[in-house]
Amino acid sequence: MALLQISEPGMSTAPHQRKLAAGIDLGTTNSLVASVRSGVAETLPDEQGRHLLPSVVHYREDGPPLVGYEALQRASDDPLNTIASVKRLMGRGVEDLKRLGGQLSYRIAEGEGHVPRIVTAAGEKTAVEVSADILKALRDRAEATLGGELEGVVITVPAYFDDAQRQATKDAARLAGLEVLRLLNEPTAAAVAYGLESGDEGVIAVYDLGGGTFDISILRLHKGVFEVLATGGDSALGGDDLDHAIAEWLLQSLGIESSDDHRLMRQLMTAARQAKEALTTGEATTIEITLPDGTTWRTELTRARFDELVRPLVRKTTSACRRVLRDAGIDKAAVREVVMVGGSTRVPLVRQMVGEFFGREPLVSIDPDKVVAVGAAIQADVLVGNKPDGDLLLLDVIPLSLGIETMGGLVEKIIPRNTTIPVARAQEFTTYKDGQTAMAIHVVQGERELVADNRSLARFELRGIPPMVAGAARIRVTFQVDADGLLNVSAREETSGVEASITIKPSYGLSDEEIETMLRDSMEHAAEDMAARMLREQQVEADRVIEALDAALAKDGDELLTAQEKAAILDARQQLIEARQGSDTAAIKAAIKTVEKRAETYVERRMNSNIRQAMAGHNVEEFE
């Protein structure tokens, strides 16, 4: 039914009501929400006129969590209950945290479970829940400003995010009650914000040095289509590291090796950040620290010294630029524009070194903190259907190879990185024992040859394989990556046609049941709220189905359907309308299924008709 979101200009069914959509930049340090209003995409400020929302959540025993500046104020006094940089923990396991250990100022719960839980005054919180609290704050801001419920959002993620990290982001949105239209790569969003799709054709590099992640993406623009040629970067390198470099220098200057004093550490980090910001324009800055004994310690940091401290970090980013250019098969000289994203690109040394590397002045005219959210808002406006005749289309790639574990702990790549998504690859397996009815498959993501060096995504258990002699079964496992870069796996035994059932054990993610439980827990009157929410979701879907069906039938129902087929569909449509008026969730769901079933061939014919129209005018030359 696509049926007809691809409407031609002037083909809209109802007098078109503008749908509310927003773009969200869920950042490591700061988050933003933006929306297209009166044709202009802009970030939405809070009541005090502040656009940035610090990605910080403060949990307390008595009352809802504080998010943003209010939470940030508690960081020094109550560091253990104040969660910052939670994006670094998204889709990460307990083991990963040990690596980040020195940079975390809060407590992780001991005990079983692969998903780390942060101990707070309001109970244990996963990174997904903390992110959901940030998203809720942004949703509230957007809905208050725009005056209505959001139909959908585009949330940006670093291009380098693996499956687990993307899934965690989507889970957080679900917890926050947001409909995700698409997860969009941050650099792609930045290029959209600069309106590069309307400009000349060519290759664009997007250099994004944010608070906690570094991404470099090479995009090609061709007739309004952005193609991501390659992405690279480092998901654990960002402005925070620049601050750490300064903080470490301060510790050294103070003659302290390291400190367990959370307050002193927070103070050093804050001072470091302020110094970095001051050195954006100034040549030197004075840093003041109140020591535990109450005395004040003062030092000066010059631009030259600062440059020296951070140069190795910036060089890491230009090395990544070189690698990604090679992946893309693009020569440095072919890069037409370099877009700068992320607050850390205000650092003069960063601009200078990036400019030197690419041999051209980078684009810096849009506020590097806002550029991603602005691009996401533009895309959200298109996806929600407010621009049916717009031709902006973003083609995306999978950032890291997907593979499975084979004998000896080696990885066999199933889908190589930088393959355009959505994509599906099938792999055939067989049994190695007589009568074997189950099989385990371990999916990993990464570029290395050994399983242990890659990221474990999930373990799948196939069950229900019909018993046969060893080697006779042919189990076809299909790995499907959707447009958000998320993996789905299905399996089927080919000789018998039996669908094998799959149990997924995400290595670092939350299971559907865990998400459901969190949803329930987050509601005061759990049972009623959940029921109301499920009903609402089905009603929304019913409206979508009816709207799409009507638009489609008006356009080509008579052309593509026999009178009989059309009557059957209309009959199902009528039943759905009746069910929609009631409050029986299951009945609405069943009525939708009936419409879908009867419209199945119609959907297929319409899709083919789209394809024919796209190819119209080309001679279909002889086929073999």
Next chain:
Amino acid sequence: MPIDLTDNYFALFSLPVAFDIDLAELGERYRALQQAVHPDRFAAADAQAQRASVQHTTHLNEAYETLKDPLRRGFYMLKLKGVGSDHHDYTTADGTFLMQQLAHREALEEIPRQDDPFAALDRLRDTVEAEEQAQMAAFRDAWAVADYEAANDALTKVMFIRRLQQQLDETEEQLEETLD
């Protein structure tokens, strides 16, 4: 007749089954088709439409990736003729070719010890690229006279060459990193 997605990839793009295709034309038709079926066009649509869109776009991407790369295109053409399979066994009986590959590998290992490793790398790259072109020409010739086994052998050799090119890239990367 609606275009059947189980139909061959060339037909999807309204192109004749041929090794030499116009890549610019292929790219343009790919993008036009993407505009028609991509999930972004159905982000606000119902679930059924979204599933159909993902399925069609997946097929389209696979078709494009296959035809874009001469090696995959060639293997695909052979598959349409019932020659070869998805599981290439990477073997050739051409002893001379294998000896040549061995010599290239030895040369590659020597590169970091050369006076001007980058120049040596470029020379080897040029040689290998010329060999790839020669094998592609061999494929064309064999295809023209319907000698599909010979055509398959030529493509298998290209796979060897591709692997070597990958190692050249890795060596270059390592050389650059030691410069940083």
